[in-house]
Every structure is written in structure tokens, then in C-alpha cells.
Amino acid sequence: MRLGVANNATETGKAKGLIEFASVTKAYGSSKAVDAINLKIPASTYCCLLGPSGCGKTTSLRMLAGHEIATSGDILLDNIDVTDLAPAKRGTAMMFQSYALFPHLTVAENVAFSLKMKGVSKPERLEKARTMLKVVELEKFADRLPSQLSGGQQQRVALARALITQPSALLLDEPLSALDPFLRIRVRGELKRLQKNLGISFVHVTHSQDEALALADLVVLMNNGRIEQQGTAGDVFNRPRTAFVTRFVGGHNVIDLGDRAIAVRQDRVSLAHGETEATASSRFVNVAGIEFAGTGYSVQVKDDRGGEMTAMVTEQTFLSQPFEEGERATLSWAPSDAHQLEGGAH
The missing domain is CATH 2.40.50.140 (Nucleic acid-binding proteins)
Incomplete structure (x- = not known):
């Protein structure tokens, strides 16, 4: 699989996906899932939110997507405050761990679904869906049902569906966890190449340190709702700040x-x-x-x-x-x- 996009944002100098969390907290009663985090993700960055279960990484991603509302603080995307905006108005697209494909729709219809919700005509949305399926090299499967695809192919359908809205940032919630080890390594390389071609930011939640170190321009390691350390993969691995970072990253x-x-x-x-x-x-x-x-x-x-x-x-x-x-x-x-x-x- 070789992912690529013609006329991409990087080539035209329009990198997108500048993200900022400014003192963002998410509380459930007296419990803080995310505790006053400050984070800047430069435009066109592959960022991995890394950490153990319950550290706040998925809640942070969901707040960026608009599926959770911050208790306090501000979230900005390309210098626009999106803290209280509905998910569809943020300029983000979410790719879920379960892929959440509609079993009764064809691959092309699944990819085109968000355009249907926006009132785009059927011929136009299906044409755009087939174009996006070419990006992920699944155009020959356009008329199949999801059940007729492998797990890796279903993942690429979910990826095409997320990208068809031309988001400024693609949000990925443990997207590789359902794949076998060989395919996981192959797909993560393709994700990185696709991110560079598109010129947008990818924010990828994972509990796998190997995955984060292999993919990320920016690794953000979280613990107990706070950012324990952030930096390049080399910085985090070679210069861990605390014993927690040292043990979690390993090696x-x-x-x-x-x-x-x-x-x-x-x-x-x-x-x-x-x-x-x-x-x-x-x-x-x-x-x-x-x-x-x-x-x-x-x-x-x-x-x-x-x-x-x-x-x-x-x-x-x-x-x-x-x-x-x-x-x-x-x-x-x-x-x-x-x-x-x-x-x-x-």
C-alpha cells in the first residue's frame, strides 16, 4: 500500500493543523481526567498522545474533537477558538478505534456518508468518495460491503471517510490496535507518509511507546491527567525527565x-x-x-x-x-x- 495525494497542502505551502490547549481541564465531579494542560502542536505535525489507561490522553483527544466539552480552558485550531463549537464545525475529523463502518452501506457510501449529511448530491459525493479511495488504494473495493474486507482494509476505509471532509487535523484513537503486528508496522509507515503528503496535523492516541517513537514528530506523554513530558521521540527516549517517563518509554x-x-x-x-x-x-x-x-x-x-x-x-x-x-x-x-x-x- 502506497498512500499519496495529488496537489497536497504541503506542496502549496498551506500547512494546517496548528493546535493549542491553554490550561484545559476536564472534570467529572471532583475527579479531574485532564488537569490544566498546556500544549502547542505546530501545523503539519504528527503528534502522539502517549500514556497508560486513564492518563487523560483519550479525553484530551475527545475534547479536541468536540465529543467532550472542556470544564475550563481554551482549545484553538488554526488560531480559532473551537472550545465550544460543535464537532462538525471544528475542522477536525475523527477516526475511531472500532472504525464504526455502516455494515449495510458499500465502501464508497461509507466514505461519502459525511458529505450526504451536508446535502452534497449523490453523484458528486460518490465521485469524491472514489477519488479518496484511490488515495488509500481501495478504489477497486468501492462497491463491496465492509464485511467483505480485511481488518486492514476496513481501517483504510475509515481513514478515507475521515479525510473526505478535508480537515485541518485528523484525530486517531488507537487506530492500529486491532491490526496484527506485521500489518501494524506497515500501516504506521503509511500513516506517516500520508500525513506528510496532506500537510495537516495528525493527533494519534496510543498506549504503545514503540508506535509513538516510530511515528511522532511530537510525543506527549501523559500521566494522571497531566503532561509528564513532551518533545521529539529522541528527546523523550534519550533524555527522560522522570522515573515514570523512563519506565514507561522503556529501554x-x-x-x-x-x-x-x-x-x-x-x-x-x-x-x-x-x-x-x-x-x-x-x-x-x-x-x-x-x-x-x-x-x-x-x-x-x-x-x-x-x-x-x-x-x-x-x-x-x-x-x-x-x-x-x-x-x-x-x-x-x-x-x-x-x-x-x-x-x-x-
Whole structure:
């Protein structure tokens, strides 16, 4: 599948989708699902709202779409205050996790449905629907029913239906979660290319850190209704701000030094058999588990304080001197590879 659009916004210099949340709160009684967040998403940006269940990412997306109304604060799209506007008047389009296709309508009719609601004549809306189906390479399936398509094809129909309204921002609620792993990787690459071609912003909710790091120009990691950290994928992965970010994004160890906490990438720590010399940048540990990780071995260890860490050991190194569960070992790291965290180890 190769997604593309002729005469796209990027080519004409009309990038769209400048989004701003200004002190936005969503409360349900005394509980705050979103707590006074401030966020600016530049035009033509692929933004991933990332975080665990209940962190506020989906509520934030729904407020941007107009399916939830902010308790306080303002939401702007292309410098227009859309906080209280109806969903159809915002310039956004929503693609739901379930796809929500009408089973009794053909693929073309599904894509054209929003134009029908706007009073566009049947010939015109079906012509536009077929044009949009070409974008997602489904034009030959225009007369089929959704039940006659695969899950990946249904997703592309939902995508075409959302884009036919020519929104300034496309909102995606965990759009890849129903796909198998191989197709998920393939489709996320196509989503990124499509976003660049269209020149609009995509705001994509996910709980998958791999998905966010692969797709996003801007990663916004949320926790307990607040933004824990935002930045490029490289910033968030290589310079996590807190222990929560470090653990959620993965690939790092959080090491409690008593007076402070640090993060060290799992591929930047060394593991040696037995107890070697104790230093400020080493720990005596017990091997707690071993997993084959394809290019090497993931060795989980616990230190004498109960801290859990992981060392990535190359296949050649591991096979020459295998580690065994329960054995004593020494975990060490270069001080230059340690990144200090805010707020301690918890």
C-alpha cells in the first residue's frame, strides 16, 4: 500500500493543523481526567498522545474533537477558538478505534456518508468518495460491503471517510490496535507518509511507546491527567525527565543512588560474572531472569536494595560465558551514560 495525494497542502505551502490547549481541564465531579494542560502542536505535525489507561490522553483527544466539552480552558485550531463549537464545525475529523463502518452501506457510501449529511448530491459525493479511495488504494473495493474486507482494509476505509471532509487535523484513537503486528508496522509507515503528503496535523492516541517513537514528530506523554513530558521521540527516549517517563518509554534502567536517581540505557550497562570491585557506578546483583531478545539476551537482575534492572548482552558474549538464574554478578555503567532524573526513583 502506497498512500499519496495529488496537489497536497504541503506542496502549496498551506500547512494546517496548528493546535493549542491553554490550561484545559476536564472534570467529572471532583475527579479531574485532564488537569490544566498546556500544549502547542505546530501545523503539519504528527503528534502522539502517549500514556497508560486513564492518563487523560483519550479525553484530551475527545475534547479536541468536540465529543467532550472542556470544564475550563481554551482549545484553538488554526488560531480559532473551537472550545465550544460543535464537532462538525471544528475542522477536525475523527477516526475511531472500532472504525464504526455502516455494515449495510458499500465502501464508497461509507466514505461519502459525511458529505450526504451536508446535502452534497449523490453523484458528486460518490465521485469524491472514489477519488479518496484511490488515495488509500481501495478504489477497486468501492462497491463491496465492509464485511467483505480485511481488518486492514476496513481501517483504510475509515481513514478515507475521515479525510473526505478535508480537515485541518485528523484525530486517531488507537487506530492500529486491532491490526496484527506485521500489518501494524506497515500501516504506521503509511500513516506517516500520508500525513506528510496532506500537510495537516495528525493527533494519534496510543498506549504503545514503540508506535509513538516510530511515528511522532511530537510525543506527549501523559500521566494522571497531566503532561509528564513532551518533545521529539529522541528527546523523550534519550533524555527522560522522570522515573515514570523512563519506565514507561522503556529501554532504560532507573537506578536509585540514595541521594538521587539516574537513568541508564539497558544497552549501555555491562554485566560481569561474580562480585568485582564496588564503585559509585556499579552494583552487585542477582540474576533473576534471562530472555532471548533476537540480537542478544535480556538479563534481568535485582540489587541488594530490591532494585530491578536489565542488561542487554550480545549473543556472542552470552554464549561464550552464559549467565544463569540465581548467580551473583556485577552491573556497571560509565558515568557519562547516566542521565539524572527529577523527583527520585518513584
